[in-house]
Amino acid sequence: MYRNKVQIARLFGISTPTVSRRAKGIEEEIGKRYNDYAIIDGLISVAVFADYQKYHKRLADKNMRKYVPAFNMDEARSYMFIEKEVRVDEI
Known part of the structure; x- marks a missing residue:
């Protein structure tokens, strides 16, 4: 499932600027860790x-x-299900 930045922020309980920073990091990982369909x-x-939320600090080091x-x-x-207790209809 795909979501916009505001929906991702709500889902993870983080700010929209944090989501934007993570999205830039994901873009940098396209071709290395993620495929072209990440965003x-x-x-x-x-x-x-x-995945990126969990590993972003280690990936940067x-x-x-x-x-x-x-x-x-x-x-x-x-x-997602363990850490955030997300319902299936949310993703």
Whole structure:
């Protein structure tokens, strides 16, 4: 599922400027960690955002980056349900 920045902010309980910063980070990871479908027409994949939200500090650190597991869509969805207790109809 894809959501706009305001919806992502509400879903994760964070500010819209934080979502914008994370979206820029996701864009920088396209081709490295995420595919071209991570962000489409300004809409952000909720699973990609969840993954980036969890690992963004480690991805930014060149020494820690190598310890970040490869992106896994199923694990990202699981993280959403465990950490945020998101209902299926929200994503």
